[in-house]
Amino acid sequence: MKDDSSSPGAHTTHYTIRDVAEKAGVSTKTVSRVLNGEAYVAEATRVRVQSVVREMGYYPHTGARSLRAHRRDCIGVTFSAPLSIVPISEALLSHIFSQLYHLFGSKGNSVSFDFGPGAGNLDADYARGLWSRRYAGLIIMGPLASSDTTILRVHESGYPYLTTSRLGCFPECSSAAVDLEEAAYVSTTCLIERGHRRIAHLTSFDGYNAGDERRAGYARALREADIEFDERLVRGATFEVHEIEALVHRLLMERGVTALIDSSAAQDAETIREGARRAGRALGQDTEVLCWTYSDKAAVMSEAFAHVWIPIREALFEGLEALAQWYVGESQGPVQVLYRPTLRETQGLEEVSKPRAVFDLRA
Amino acid sequence: MKDDSSSPGAHTTHYTIRDVAEKAGVSTKTVSRVLNGEAYVAEATRVRVQSVVREMGYYPHTGARSLRAHRRDCIGVTFSAPLSIVPISEALLSHIFSQLYHLFGSKGNSVSFDFGPGAGNLDADYARGLWSRRYAGLIIMGPLASSDTTILRVHESGYPYLTTSRLGCFPECSSAAVDLEEAAYVSTTCLIERGHRRIAHLTSFDGYNAGDERRAGYARALREADIEFDERLVRGATFEVHEIEALVHRLLMERGVTALIDSSAAQDAETIREGARRAGRALGQDTEVLCWTYSDKAAVMSEAFAHVWIPIREALFEGLEALAQWYVGESQGPVQVLYRPTLRETQGLEEVSKPRAVFDLRA
DNA sequence: TTGAAAGCGCTAACAA
DNA sequence: TTGTTAGCGCTTTCAA
Numbered sequence: 001m002k003d004d005s006s007s008p009g010a011h012t013t014h015y016t017i018r019d020v021a022e023k024a025g026v027s028t029k030t031v032s033r034v035l036n037g038e039a040y041v042a043e044a045t046r047v048r049v050q051s052v053v054r055e056m057g058y059y060p061h062t063g064a065r066s067l068r069a070h071r072r073d074c075i076g077v078t079f080s081a082p083l084s085i086v087p088i089s090e091a092l093l094s095h096i097f098s099q100l101y102h103l104f105g106s107k108g109n110s111v112s113f114d115f116g117p118g119a120g121n122l123d124a125d126y127a128r129g130l131w132s133r134r135y136a137g138l139i140i141m142g143p144l145a146s147s148d149t150t151i152l153r154v155h156e157s158g159y160p161y162l163t164t165s166r167l168g169c170f171p172e173c174s175s176a177a178v179d180l181e182e183a184a185y186v187s188t189t190c191l192i193e194r195g196h197r198r199i200a201h202l203t204s205f206d207g208y209n210a211g212d213e214r215r216a217g218y219a220r221a222l223r224e225a226d227i228e229f230d231e232r233l234v235r236g237a238t239f240e241v242h243e244i245e246a247l248v249h250r251l252l253m254e255r256g257v258t259a260l261i262d263s264s265a266a267q268d269a270e271t272i273r274e275g276a277r278r279a280g281r282a283l284g285q286d287t288e289v290l291c292w293t294y295s296d297k298a299a300v301m302s303e304a305f306a307h308v309w310i311p312i313r314e315a316l317f318e319g320l321e322a323l324a325q326w327y328v329g330e331s332q333g334p335v336q337v338l339y340r341p342t343l344r345e346t347q348g349l350e351e352v353s354k355p356r357a358v359f360d361l362r363a
Numbered sequence: 364m365k366d367d368s369s370s371p372g373a374h375t376t377h378y379t380i381r382d383v384a385e386k387a388g389v390s391t392k393t394v395s396r397v398l399n400g401e402a403y404v405a406e407a408t409r410v411r412v413q414s415v416v417r418e419m420g421y422y423p424h425t426g427a428r429s430l431r432a433h434r435r436d437c438i439g440v441t442f443s444a445p446l447s448i449v450p451i452s453e454a455l456l457s458h459i460f461s462q463l464y465h466l467f468g469s470k471g472n473s474v475s476f477d478f479g480p481g482a483g484n485l486d487a488d489y490a491r492g493l494w495s496r497r498y499a500g501l502i503i504m505g506p507l508a509s510s511d512t513t514i515l516r517v518h519e520s521g522y523p524y525l526t527t528s529r530l531g532c533f534p535e536c537s538s539a540a541v542d543l544e545e546a547a548y549v550s551t552t553c554l555i556e557r558g559h560r561r562i563a564h565l566t567s568f569d570g571y572n573a574g575d576e577r578r579a580g581y582a583r584a585l586r587e588a589d590i591e592f593d594e595r596l597v598r599g600a601t602f603e604v605h606e607i608e609a610l611v612h613r614l615l616m617e618r619g620v621t622a623l624i625d626s627s628a629a630q631d632a633e634t635i636r637e638g639a640r641r642a643g644r645a646l647g648q649d650t651e652v653l654c655w656t657y658s659d660k661a662a663v664m665s666e667a668f669a670h671v672w673i674p675i676r677e678a679l680f681e682g683l684e685a686l687a688q689w690y691v692g693e694s695q696g697p698v699q700v701l702y703r704p705t706l707r708e709t710q711g712l713e714e715v716s717k718p719r720a721v722f723d724l725r726a
Numbered sequence: 727t728t729g730a731a732a733g734c735g736c737t738a739a740c741a742a
Numbered sequence: 743t744t745g746t747t748a749g750c751g752c753t754t755t756c757a758a
Contacts, residue, residue, distance in 0.1 A: 014494070014520075016751055027729045032753060040727055054486075057516065059494040063426030064751035067734050071753095074475065083464070090457040094721050097456060101446075101722060105478030110492070112437065112475035115468030123417075129473070131377070131422040133735095153420065157377075358457050359464060379735055390745045395737055403743055427735035430750050434737095496751095729758075734751105741746075 015058045024052040035060060066133055074110045075100075075327065076135035078126045079118025079142045080163070081208060085238060086118060086142035087265050089355035092294075092313060099317055103324040109136075118142065127154045130161075137161060137327045139320070143208035155334070160326040162319050162335050164312070167209050174334030176319020178310045180210055180263075183341035184217025187261045187290050187308050190343060192225045194288065196259040199233065200251040202244070202272075204264045206236035214263050233257065237264045239357065241271050248275025252287065259288045262300070263308075267293065268354040269301035292341075299349035307349070308341050315339040378421045387415040398423060429496055437473045438463075438690065439498035441489045442481025442505045443526070444571060448601060449481060449505035450628050452718035455657075455676060462680060466687040472499075481505065490517045493524075500524060500690045502683070506571035518697070523689040525682050525698050527675070530572050537697030539682020541673045543573055543626075546704035547580025550624045550653050550671050553706060555588045557651065559622040562596065563614040565607070565635075567627045569599035577626050596620065600627045602720065604634050611638025615650065622651040625663070626671075630656065631717040632664035655704075662712035670712070671704050678702040 017035075021028045026045060033041045034049040041049075052058075066072050077100070079086055088096075100111045112135065117126040127150055129135045137160040144151060144167045151173055154161050163175045184201075191199050201218050205211035215234060222229050232254060235247045244266055251257060252275065262272060273283065281287045284303035291300040293307045300307065315337050322335040380398075384391045389408060396404050397412040404412075415421075429435050440463070442449055451459075463474045475498065480489040490513055492498045500523040507514060507530045514536055517524050526538045547564075554562050564581050568574035578597060585592050595617060598610045607629060614620060615638065625635060636646065644650045647666035654663040656670045663670065681700045688694040 014496070017753095018751080028751090029729060029753080030727090033728090036753085042727060045727085057488060057494065059488070059491045061430065061751050062495045062497045063429035064734090065753080066426035067424065067430060067736085068751080068753045069734085076473075090453060093457055093460060094453040094719070097460075098721050098723075101476075101478055101482070105476060106482040108479050108482075108484065110439075110475050110477045110479075110497070112473050113464075113468060114473045115464050116471050116473075119464070119469040119471075121471065125420060125422070128422045131420065132425045133377070134425045134473070356457070358461050360461075380737095381735080391735090392737075392745060393743090396744090399737085405743060408743085424735050427750090428737080430734095430752085431736045431738080432750085727758105730756090732753105732755080734753090736750090737748100738750100739746105739748085742744080 015056050017058075017060065020049065020052055020056060020058050023056070024049045070133075072133065072136035073108065074112050074135050075104050075137045075139065076112050076114055076129040077139045077141060078114045078116075078129060080126045080140050080144050080148070081118065081142040082120055082122070083115070083118045083359040085205065085208075086359070087239065087355075088141070088358045089294075090358055091355065093358045095313060096316070096320075099320050103320055104327070107328075109327075125150055127161075130154065130157060130159055135159070137323065139323065140164065143205050143210035145208055146212055148209075160323055160333055162323040164316060164319075165208075165210050166213075166338070168212060172334060174323075174336070176315045176317075176322075176335060176337040178312050178315050178339045178341060180213035180310070180341075181217040181220070183292065183308050183310055184214045184261075184263065185221045186217075186341060186343050187263065187292070188218045188221030189225075190306060191259045191261065191288065191290060192221060192227065194259075196288065197227055198230075198254075198256040199259045199261060200254065200257045201234045201261045202247055202251060202264050203234060203236050203261075204238070204266075211236060218261070237266070239264075239266050241268070244268065245271040245275040245278075248272050249278045252276055252279035252281050257287075259290070262289065262291045262304075265292065265294075266354065267291075267300045267352075269303075269351065270354070272301060273303075295352060296342075297344075297349060298352040299346045300352070302346065302349075302351045304346045307344050307346055309344055310341050311339045378419050380421075380423065383412065383415055383419060383421050386419070387412045433496075435496065435499035436471065437475050437498050438467050438500045438502065439475050439477055439492040440502045440504060441477045441479075441492065443489045443503050443507050443511070444481060444505040445483055445485070446478070446481045446722040448568065448571075449722070450602065450718075451504070451721045452657075453721055454718065456721045458676060459679070459683075462683050466683055467690070470691075472690075488513055490524075493517065493520060493522055498522070500686065502686065503527065506568050506573040508571055509575055511572075523686055523696055525686040527679060527682075528571075528573050529701075531575060535697060537686075537699070539678045539680075539685075539698060539700040541675050541678050541702045541704060543576035543673070543704075544580040544583070546655065546671050546673055547577045547624075547626065548584045549580075549704060549706050550626065550655070551581045551584035552588075553669060554622045554624065554651065554653060555584060555590065557622075559651065560590055561593075561617075561619040562622045562624060563617065563620045564597045564624045565610055565614065565627050566597055566599050566624075567601070567629075574599060581624070600629070602627075602629050604631070607631065608634040608638040608641075611635050612641045615639055615642035615644050620650075622653070625652065625654045625667075628655070628657075629717065630654075630663045630715075632714065633717070635664065636666075658715060659705075660707075660712060661715040662709045663715070665709060665712075665714045667709045670707050670709055672707055673704050674702045 117124045140163045289304040319337040325331040480487045503526045652667040685698040
């Protein structure tokens with residue numbers, strides 16, 4: 001971007017270790033020793049060098065240091081799926097951010113976001129920050145594609161890393177996740193026990209592990225109850241409002257559907273209501289609904305007789321703490337945090353409004 | 364942190380440009396040409412090299428590249444004051460984050476946060492990410508200390524940068540800010556016109572330019588009205604709830620205070636109410652209040668007869684856009700965005716609750 | 727306790 | 743159109 005000699009920073013503001021060495025009357029190696037807090041430097045020398053460093057406002061070139069010494073102090077955050085399908089709410093972002101600050105930032109590490117792959121540049125490897133030796137560790141947000149293999153390379157690289165979902169075929173993966181297969185199983189079983197046989201599943205993350213788990217748990221519950229699996233009752237949605245509404249509408253128009261599981265992650269009561277209304281259904285009366293929620297003690301929709309709480313935030317926080325320990329060498333990876341979902345009656349819970357997704361916000 | 368030979372990434376996962384060159388049967392320079400999209404590469408060569416690069420999952424070493432070519436693709440965000448006094452609400456963070464994503468992240472740049480200086484490591488230079496050649500541009504959040512000189516060095520370095528406040532003695536500074544001197548002037552004048560002579564000012568950011576401006580505008584309004592300036596009526600608060608309450612309490616106990624300006628940036632109605640209650644005052648009746656607010660059309664407290672809207676978010680967004688243009692070379696710096704405050708009657712405005720400060724959040 | 731020399735991975739300058 | 747050489751700023755290795 002900037003690469004001619006008149007580029008920013010090509011001026012007097014940039015010093016090298018040699019400038020410091022000359023001014024302090026020592027060799028560059030001695031300055032290096034002082035900067036890195038190594039032993040075998042005379043106290044007088046150390047003090048003199050330090051004062052020169054401070055006086056000049058000298059800071060070592062990160063790139064040169066990383067090149068030579070393999071030392072890095074930056075933790076990366078990337079996104080393993082397009083941001084349009086990574087549902088990060090305003091509240092979740094704040095909490096993650098605050099946590100990153102407390103765990104890494106306040107210890108002097110910088111926290112760097114690489115949106116490249118998630119930004120739609122899909123042939124970019126989400127772990128490229130590791131391969132380009134930018135980061136000393138990586139947090140991978142979002143669902144992993146069912147066919148993902150990059151995570152294996154990340155795992156084998158030895159860098160501390162954390163994903164927010166498991167990959168079915170690779171359980172050793174360092175992850176902080178919620179058991180979504182069980183969540184789907186619990187959801188479905190619960191409805192079966194209430195006598196439903198035709199249960200529609202409004203799901204999400206098709207093509208990703210998070211979607212596979214949803215389908216698998218649903219299918220397992222049906223199988224155990226000897227109910228035939230009907231592919232048409234399982235529909236994956238993106239987060240487009242109109243799409244969800246249309247899907248709900250069509251699902252409820254299918255012959256014989258008496259119950260609906262919403263695991264779409266949009267947490268949007270209005271579109272489901274509207275879809276049901278258009279289908280001539282009365283939610284909570286002729287149609288029972290069970291929604292997934294990401295907040296404890298908050299209902300996505302009051303008509304739902306029950307909710308399944310997916311404690312993804314809680315899992316993530318525990319995972320981040322474990323990652324921070326791994327990062328500083330206080331423990332060894334991989335992180336293995338797996339939370340269980342919780343089934344709750346909706347009764348008495350306050351209905352929350354649809355969370356705002358951060359990457360949809362416009363200035 | 365990791366620097367021995369068994370460190371992460373010291374394994375088979377890391378390739379150099381020579382590995383690519385050998386595999387493609389060309390020189391490293393040719394690979395370099397392909398990677399950088401330079402001209403004068405035979406189409407066949409380009410295709411072959413690209414396929415080798417993709418196949419190996421090779422990404423160039425950021426540090427080496429930055430060292431040799433002065434090319435960087437990372438924009439830094441730092442904090443010029445301790446985070447405890449930088450009032451970033453959950454909502455503001457989301458918006459900034461989203462904006463950073465749209466302006467920088469989605470174009471392939473990474474966005475890196477350096478909390479070091481704001482994290483309490485106060486002898487660290489907040490612009491160190493520039494001096495250590497980590498960033499190609501810098502966003503400096505928070506108020507600048509009245510005595511700050513670092514900003515001059517940043518300015519002279521030629522890097523694109525943006526501050527969120529002006530420094531009185533350095534108006535050329537690239538900034539996106541709101542005229543707080545005028546805000547204080549307008550606030551005070553408004554109360555003077557309603558007949559008040561003893562106006563207390565609950566202010567903030569003592570020792571920072573944002574605090575200086577508040578005081579200056581207040582003093583100017585008094586001067587023009589020939590009202591004597593009483594130092595005891597101006598009190599700076601941090602964001603400690605109990606401190607604000609105590610300050611309000613003491614201010615109102617002062618002889619003859621009939622009006623209060625709250626420019627404390629905490630946007631906290633409750634503590635002001637409690638302070639007033641303890642002082643035996645009835646806000647809106649025997650004591651008139653004017654609050655600063657950072658949201659258009661939202662009242663900090665309903666007892667206030669008026670609010671002054673400080674459109675810092677709006678200014679910041681325009682500033683970030685201008686910075687992005689400067690960053691890609693579509694325009695030249697410095698950014699000069701200065702918004703004016705707006706006086707509004709509180710009547711009819713909905714009272715909002717105190718915003719949650721991001722860096723106070725705990726997991 | 728200090729310093730000299732070499733080289734990390736890449737690209738600018740120059741040569742072929 | 744491609745390759746060779748040198749060197750960015752730092753730290754490792756080794757010698758003094």
